[in-house]
Amino acid sequence: MSDMNRQWLLRSRPTGMVTEENFERTETPIPTPDLSAGEALVKTLVLGFDASQRVWMEAEDSYMPAVELGDVMRATGVGQVVSSENPDLPVGTLVQGLVGWQEYCIASPTSPFPFNVLPPGTPPNLALSVFGVTSLTGYFGMLNVGELKEGDTVLVSGAAGATGSVAAQVARIKGCKVVGIAGGRDKCQWLLDECKLDAAIDYKSENLDERLAELFPEGINLFFDNVGGDMLETAIAHMAMHGRIVLCGAIASYNDSEARPGPRNINRLIMQRIKMQGFIVIDYLEHAPTAMADLADWVMSGQMAWQEDLQAGFDAIPATLQRLYAGQNQGKQLLQLAEPT
Amino acid sequence: MSDMNRQWLLRSRPTGMVTEENFERTETPIPTPDLSAGEALVKTLVLGFDASQRVWMEAEDSYMPAVELGDVMRATGVGQVVSSENPDLPVGTLVQGLVGWQEYCIASPTSPFPFNVLPPGTPPNLALSVFGVTSLTGYFGMLNVGELKEGDTVLVSGAAGATGSVAAQVARIKGCKVVGIAGGRDKCQWLLDECKLDAAIDYKSENLDERLAELFPEGINLFFDNVGGDMLETAIAHMAMHGRIVLCGAIASYNDSEARPGPRNINRLIMQRIKMQGFIVIDYLEHAPTAMADLADWVMSGQMAWQEDLQAGFDAIPATLQRLYAGQNQGKQLLQLAEPT
Numbered sequence: 001m002s003d004m005n006r007q008w009l010l011r012s013r014p015t016g017m018v019t020e021e022n023f024e025r026t027e028t029p030i031p032t033p034d035l036s037a038g039e040a041l042v043k044t045l046v047l048g049f050d051a052s053q054r055v056w057m058e059a060e061d062s063y064m065p066a067v068e069l070g071d072v073m074r075a076t077g078v079g080q081v082v083s084s085e086n087p088d089l090p091v092g093t094l095v096q097g098l099v100g101w102q103e104y105c106i107a108s109p110t111s112p113f114p115f116n117v118l119p120p121g122t123p124p125n126l127a128l129s130v131f132g133v134t135s136l137t138g139y140f141g142m143l144n145v146g147e148l149k150e151g152d153t154v155l156v157s158g159a160a161g162a163t164g165s166v167a168a169q170v171a172r173i174k175g176c177k178v179v180g181i182a183g184g185r186d187k188c189q190w191l192l193d194e195c196k197l198d199a200a201i202d203y204k205s206e207n208l209d210e211r212l213a214e215l216f217p218e219g220i221n222l223f224f225d226n227v228g229g230d231m232l233e234t235a236i237a238h239m240a241m242h243g244r245i246v247l248c249g250a251i252a253s254y255n256d257s258e259a260r261p262g263p264r265n266i267n268r269l270i271m272q273r274i275k276m277q278g279f280i281v282i283d284y285l286e287h288a289p290t291a292m293a294d295l296a297d298w299v300m301s302g303q304m305a306w307q308e309d310l311q312a313g314f315d316a317i318p319a320t321l322q323r324l325y326a327g328q329n330q331g332k333q334l335l336q337l338a339e340p341t
Numbered sequence: 342m343s344d345m346n347r348q349w350l351l352r353s354r355p356t357g358m359v360t361e362e363n364f365e366r367t368e369t370p371i372p373t374p375d376l377s378a379g380e381a382l383v384k385t386l387v388l389g390f391d392a393s394q395r396v397w398m399e400a401e402d403s404y405m406p407a408v409e410l411g412d413v414m415r416a417t418g419v420g421q422v423v424s425s426e427n428p429d430l431p432v433g434t435l436v437q438g439l440v441g442w443q444e445y446c447i448a449s450p451t452s453p454f455p456f457n458v459l460p461p462g463t464p465p466n467l468a469l470s471v472f473g474v475t476s477l478t479g480y481f482g483m484l485n486v487g488e489l490k491e492g493d494t495v496l497v498s499g500a501a502g503a504t505g506s507v508a509a510q511v512a513r514i515k516g517c518k519v520v521g522i523a524g525g526r527d528k529c530q531w532l533l534d535e536c537k538l539d540a541a542i543d544y545k546s547e548n549l550d551e552r553l554a555e556l557f558p559e560g561i562n563l564f565f566d567n568v569g570g571d572m573l574e575t576a577i578a579h580m581a582m583h584g585r586i587v588l589c590g591a592i593a594s595y596n597d598s599e600a601r602p603g604p605r606n607i608n609r610l611i612m613q614r615i616k617m618q619g620f621i622v623i624d625y626l627e628h629a630p631t632a633m634a635d636l637a638d639w640v641m642s643g644q645m646a647w648q649e650d651l652q653a654g655f656d657a658i659p660a661t662l663q664r665l666y667a668g669q670n671q672g673k674q675l676l677q678l679a680e681p682t
Contacts, residue, residue: 055612062612228607247611261602266569270588270619271396271403277617278610 005030006314008101010057010067016257017325018054020318023073023101030104032083038109040089042079044099045340048128049321049333050076051226054254063280073101076133078124080340081107094118094340096127101317103337124340129162129332130299130306131292133281137248138166138224139291140284143174145277146222146246150175153216155235158226159200160187160307162332163248166295167224169195169304176222179215181208181231183327190330194305203231212238219243227252233263239274247278255325307331346371347655349442351398351408357598358666359395361659364414364442371445373424379450381430383420385440386681389469390662390674391417392567395595404621413441417474419465420446420456421681435459435681437468442658444678465681470503470673471640471647472633474622478589479507479565480632481625484515486618487563487587491516494557496576499567500541501528501648503673504589507636508565510536510645517563520556522549522572524668531671535646544572553579560584568593574604580615588619596666648672 004027011024032041055062056074067074077099081089089095089107097115099105107115118127129135141163142148154171158164159180168191171178179199180191188200201211212220212234219240225232228250239245253260269276284291298304309329311320320335345368352365373382396403397415408415418440422430430436430448438456440446448456459468470476482504483489495512499505500521509532512519520540521532529541542552549572553561560581566573569591580586594601610617625632639645650670652661661676 063614232607233603247607250608250611253608259605262574262604262607264600264602266573266588266603267591267594268619269617270591270621273618273620273624275616275618276610277615278612279614280611283614 003030005102005104007072008317010069010071010073012069013057013059014255017255018057018322022057023318031106035083035085038086040081040086040107041083042095042099042105042107043082044077044079044103044105044337046078046124046128047101047317047335047337048076048132049324050134051249051251051254051324053321054325063282074098075101076128078118078127079105094124103314125308125310125334128334129308131295132332134162134332135166135295136288136291137281138163139170139295140281141224141246141248141279142167142170144284145279146224146244148174148176148222152176152221153218154178154222154224155181155220156224157181157231158251159191161226164226165195165306168197172196173298173303187330190307208234209237224248229253229260233265236263236265236268239268239272241272243272243274245274245276247276251325309333311335344371346443346445348413349658351410351412351414353410354398354400355596358596359398359663363398364659372447376424376426379427381422381427381448382424383436383440383446383448384423385418385420385444385446385678387419387465387469388442388658388676388678389417389473390665391475392590392592392595392665394662395666404623413443415439416442417469419459419468435465444655466649466651466675469675470649472636473673475503475673476507476636477629477632478622479504480511480636481622482565482587482589482620483508483511485625486620487565487585489515489517489563493517493562494559495519495563495565496561497565498522498572499592500532502567505567506536506647509538513537514639514644528671531648549575550578565589570594570601574606577604577606577609580609580613582613584613584615586615586617588617592666650674652676
């Protein structure tokens with residue numbers, strides 16, 4: 001391996017849409033000589049991209065501390081141990097964790113976010129896509145937060161995304177009528193053909209309000225929202241009595257330069273006795289083994305479809321993040337940096 | 342008694358603030374000769390006023406059907422049976438129900454909202470104030486919807502109102518730190534002196550944001566909101582992780598001519614994993630006996646304070662409703678039409 005570790009640092013905080021200018025490309029020596037007892041040097045193989053990375057770039061802490069200016073941009077990924085002072089992480093081990101936008105990082109036993117060893121035989125990509133945190137988010141959001149019941153009428157926004165597609169399919173597998181919202185004909189076709197949803201709405205070419213009226217004559221029992229903004233307001237107008245809204249994400253507003261007004265129909269939450277609840281997947285990770293077992297079962301038996309959008313190359317990292325906010329990704333956004341040995 | 346029944350009809354639907362012009366004063370013959378088997382003629386003694394009456398005046402049905410143009414304005418009240426074809430409602434009985442803005446009404450056994458007989462000895466005013474539906478709203482909203490826990494830090498808006506004062510005192514009785522928001526020094530003093538809250542914020546003269554920062558350094562666990570609008574947005578900014586927001590009412594916006602933007606910080610519901618839930622008291626009325634027993638206990642033992650704002654006279658009815666939206670009422674807004682015999 002080369003002696004240098006290429007990195008993308010956070011140079012500035014975005015005021016609106018995140019741009020490549022917010023990052024700075026740099027190189028530092030690979031930190032091998034500094035390995036302490038318990039540490040391992042990890043080479044990044046694949047990076048995962050999440051809408052919440054834009055949230056971490058804000059000055060204010062969110063559910064995670066803000067990324068400091070000058071620090072390596074935070075990111076999930078899968079890597080391989082290439083040097084080790086930790087007997088639990090021998091050379092060659094595949095691990096998953098917050099590798100960051102860099103070619104090498106150190107897995108430290110004292111990190112607040114320790115690395116996990118991949119179950120033997122797990123392809124790195126799958127560990128980040130259908131068996132990744134985004135899938136767990138869809139699973140827990142639907143079942144634990146949304147309290148999904150058989151027979152519910154369910155709407156999912158961002159339904160062709162990594163989280164939304166799992167949320168929607170969990171609801172379909174549990175015997176619900178499920179409608180997905182996505183942007184573009186290809187995504188909608190995938191929702192119908194592969195995810196087997198009851199209907200798909202292309203918000204770019206269809207009138208969401210009219211379609212919801214048509215598809216949910218009795219109202220929506222459960223809305224799983226990844227988008228926020230106007231879509232949330234429109235969905236609130238179609239919620240059934242005692243409906244539940246799971247606020248998973250708000251990709252529509254993450255890149256706003258100033259906070260936009262919220263839904264004008266908040267009072268409908270009172271009249272219709274609606275529960276709207278935000279959540280973060282990290283609160284549910286203690287139940288991850290059960291969720292992973294279910295997901296593995298559904299994937300292996302062909303009940304659950306997934307998609308990966310694999311980009312490549314160190315230089316393409318910032319542009320790949322932008323793909324999420326432009327809705328260009330077809331499924332879980334990944335980027336490959338290296339092959340496992 | 343005179344032969345005529347004075348009534349206020351709904352003449353037009355308000356486009357902004359409700360005004361006296363929205364109502365029409367009329368007189369019709371008292372409907373005594375028309376009494377059928379099971380019916381009773383009820384003379385109105387006291388009317389109760391509720392912020393939600395403005396909601397019932399809209400064209401669109403809410404949790405109750407819209408009041409039709411030309412119909413008697415819907416209102417709760419206590420009346421006395423003055424003529425009866427119902428052996429369960431002998432002459433002299435005090436009853437509570439949707440009497441409407443009129444001097445006489447018929448208690449029909451087939452009404453979707455049947456009248457209740459007051460427990461013997463209950464003063465009519467108290468049946469509408471501290472033992473009324475507004476109190477049940479505060480009780481159920483805090484305990485059943487808000488899932489109040491001992492030690493919670495609690496904020497109540499509209500805290501000097503009929504619902505808010507009960508909600509706040511239930512939380513205080515259950516061992517919570519409670520802060521009330523009200524408009525004006527007198528209301529705030531009453532919250533401190535009589536309701537024994539930990540603090541009161543006069544939103545008319547104090548900076549709500551600063552006071553919340555000072556009073557809730559660790560954030561708000563439970564916010565019981567009667568007001569909505571900007572106050573909701575400000576409170577969301579101070580919610581603690583996993584906080585709960587009970588949406589009971591939104592008096593700030595009931596008289597808006599067009600829907601106002603919602604809170605700009607909805608995304609904080611995600612980051613802080615906040616649950617925001619609307620409710621209507623009628624969903625909990627099966628538990629009313631338990632609630633009434635608790636309320637009676639607290640009132641009799643001096644643990645729960647209440648206030649009534651008693652107006653008088655048939656002509657003053659529309660103006661008395663307006664007092665609610667102007668925040669002029671000191672406690673439960675009532676109006677006396679007649680004394681019991």
